[in-house]
Amino acid sequence: AQSVTQPDIHITVSEGASLELRCNYSYGATPYLFWYVQSPGQGLQLLLKYFSGDTLVQGIKGFEAEFKRSQSSFNLRKPSVHWSDAAEYFCAVGPWNRDDKIIFGKGTRLHILP
Amino acid sequence: EAGVTQFPSHSVIEKGQTVTLRCDPISGHDNLYWYRRVMGKEIKFLLHFVKESKQDESGMPNNRFLAERTGGTYSTLKVQPAELEDSGVYFCASSPGLAGGLNEQFFGPGTRLTVL
Numbered sequence: 001a002q003s004v005t006q007p008d009i010h011i012t013v014s015e016g017a018s019l020e021l022r023c024n025y026s027y028g029a030t031p032y033l034f035w036y037v038q039s040p041g042q043g044l045q046l047l048l049k050y051f052s053g054d055t056l057v058q059g060i061k062g063f064e065a066e067f068k069r070s071q072s073s074f075n076l077r078k079p080s081v082h083w084s085d086a087a088e089y090f091c092a093v094g095p096w097n098r099d100d101k102i103i104f105g106k107g108t109r110l111h112i113l114p
Numbered sequence: 115e116a117g118v119t120q121f122p123s124h125s126v127i128e129k130g131q132t133v134t135l136r137c138d139p140i141s142g143h144d145n146l147y148w149y150r151r152v153m154g155k156e157i158k159f160l161l162h163f164v165k166e167s168k169q170d171e172s173g174m175p176n177n178r179f180l181a182e183r184t185g186g187t188y189s190t191l192k193v194q195p196a197e198l199e200d201s202g203v204y205f206c207a208s209s210p211g212l213a214g215g216l217n218e219q220f221f222g223p224g225t226r227l228t229v230l
Contacts, residue, residue, distance in 0.1 A: 004156075032217060043223030044157075044205060051216060090157065096216050099145045099209060101159035101170065 002027050004091050006105035014113045015083050021076040021108050023091030032096035033074045035065055038107075039087040047089075050074065051096045061085070086112045116140065118222035120206050126228045132194040135225045139188070139208030145169075146189050147209075147219060148181060152202035160204075163189060164211075196229045203227070 005024045013019055025031060035047040048059025055067040065076045074091060088109045094102035119138045127133050139146045148160040160179070161171040165186035174181070178197070183189040193200055203226050207219040 036221070044221040046221075049218065092157075094217055094219075097212070099162070099164065099169075099211055099217055101147060101162060101173070102149075102207075102219060103159070104149075104157040106156040 002093070002103050004093050004103055004105035006089075006091055006108050008108045009106070010109050010111065012111040012113060013081055016080050019076075019078045019081045019085070019110070021089050021091075021110070023074045023076065023105060024072050025074065025091070025093045026072065027093050027103075029095060030097075031093045033065075033067060034092040034094070034102065035059065035063070035074075035076050036090045036092060036104075037061075037087050038090065044090070047076070081110075081112055083112045083114065086110055118206055118208050118220050120204075120222040120225050122225060123223065124226045124228075126230065127196055128230050129198055130195045132192065133196055133227060135191045135193075135204050135206075135227070137189045137191070137206030137208075137222060139206070140210075140220055142210065143208035143220075144186070144211040145209040145219075146183060147207040148189070148191055149173075149205040149207065150202050151205070152199065155202075157205065160191075193227075196227075198229050201227055201229045 003026045033050045036044045048057050050057045088107045090107045091105040092102045121136045146163040151157040159173040162169045163183040180192045203224045205224045206222045209219045
């Protein structure tokens, strides 16, 4: 079955601390992986995506993610979080080679302590 | 280039009423998708249009939901009659199709629907 698991529903970190959000996926073909962010009152914004090539992907706002095929993981990281990073983060997977739906995880809500 | 737009941004209706959500995809995008997120759950696929045709409507929850994409441009999603469990955020996304590259979908800001 195709699925995305984000094991952490809520994460709280202090401003300036490092962040890692976990994501595991189950997908029957070569996955096209995404991280989206939804800030309060805003829509879904694409942070980064991965299909092939270097397994460490750089995104916007200083985020990066690492694809590990052996672990079926695509964890999101940021070296130093800012208060404006407080939002909900969604990992997602879809097919790269056909026009088809994307499957989302349940999301991780990030809280930032001042 | 304008992104995906959705209207309205918020809608509050009473149970039993009808609501119509609209999505304008990026110009030239053949693929249009509807997703929704109900409270506390994941974002789930509803249906997929290729131009004006329904490619996949396997995610539509029941026959109270009707989606159209006349002319292959904008799309509407009608809920009639609305029930309490329909409350949530409805997202629209569009993509150019594989001829334009990978299956990258661009999302709109969503419509927050509240059914009282």
